[in-house]
Amino acid sequence: VDNEEHSFEDWTIRYKSSHILPSKCTDQCENDELCSFCIYTKELHLPHLPEMVFPNNSLEIVHKSGCCIEFNALDALKLVKDENHSVKIACSESWRKARQDSGLVNKTIGDFDWTFKTNYIGSYKNWNSRELTDLTIDKNKLMQREKILLYRKLILFEDELHDNGTSFCSVRIRVMPSGFFILLRYFLRVDGVIISVNDARIYHEFINNYVIVESSQREGKIRDLQIPLAVMNDPDEVTSLIPLIDLKCEKLSLPT
Template sequence: MEWEADAKDIKAAGAELLPDGRKGLRIHGWEIESSNRSCLTSLNLQSWEEKLETSHLPEMIFGDSSLVLKHVTSGTKIHFNAFDALVGWKKERLPPVEVPAAAQWKFRSKPFEQIILDYDYTFTTPYAGSEAVETSRGVDSEGNGCLKWEESEEQINVAALASKEPILFYDEVILYEDELADNGVSLLTVKVRVMPSCWFLLLRFWLRVDGVLMRLRDTRVVCNFNENTKPVILRDISWRESTFKALASKGYPSDCASYNDPNVISQRLPIVQHKIQKLKVPDML
């Protein structure tokens, strides 16, 4: 999605666009950059299959697309990419969703071979983002125990996010997508917006297996700007899920056309998991 920020609003907020044609913003010690690239080439796809030890991957993987948010002073880096998300899919190893018409599905990738759906072909991932500490000595992806998410009682102030602040930067990055052989959709995206007072992002995995199941896994992350202290970063993770049959029993429509927009139907899906976390940020470096 193309986004044109208002230059006056950016200057008034003490922010600046990233140089060298990069897409993003510097503001209050943060450097926020998004990148939308094309799908993986067949050669790169083969490399991913070897690294992930699988021959099953989504139809469209935007392997070089990413969103990176780095707090320069502390070295705190939060980033989102397809590879780490698929690592999560591989580790979770959910059983395949039972589909009555599975036997009639089109062959997924090899037209002359019967493909047995004995893996999680929905590519559902528990991925909620990646984090690292970047210092002058290099990248510490584990953070040596000083960069980790801890359970929190704090809530993300949704009302504040809805205030009429100017949006200094906005982008949506698709990480991967699969149309489930024309029987639904599996989609992982991350959206970010930056305002004068904070940045906010939504990582969303959306699954619809037509006539069978819907699954929504949302990760919301927010950071309010504060010049003189370590950044406070909150993360709200909610997983929702329901079968078409269960929704129909509550009087909701059972046709697939009613469920094209996850924003519209998210409140209809019951919560199966919810947690709020705060990122423990290391001392200033």
């Protein structure tokens, strides 16, 4: 396990990176003493999990007042819907059959969101004020050259959709002398069918007493987008080319 802790202004940033979730319980868990595998199978109402889940990967940003923003795989997967999903293609059935013998299956596999799509924008604790706002993230300021004091990236979960595309959720943070910027991204590409990106951008300037959370949803049918394959495989390049479905900005105020 790789543990780090860094302090910047009034904030403490904790970063943890570790191995993937095992495919079965190895501790013969009983009662309240549960291993990571048993915690996930108990907490999540999904027929099975993504191929790669990183249960101990987490990013936590804590203000001296106690306000906290955390990112972890369990909370992200809790927002995956256990119901019929609109992406219906032939590979989904073969993909489900390929998982029947996997240790990650804990009940009969039926129709559910096999792309593990999540609208997770982070876990927010101890914030007294959180409201919709017309304030947006200053993209021009983010593009200004500043010294990077800290940069980290974590994968929370990932699945190759039985070799028919990719689905992953990741988070990355960049700390500059002026503030910090976080990008939480769920990315989905089902080859020949659909491409989707759910982003949460979290930005804070140390001179301000608030944090801006900008969440967006983008989705499009691949046949309608006419995007080159090389670009399609690069989430950073392709995101701006996907039609915007929804955009919301929130202002989280720190105690004065």
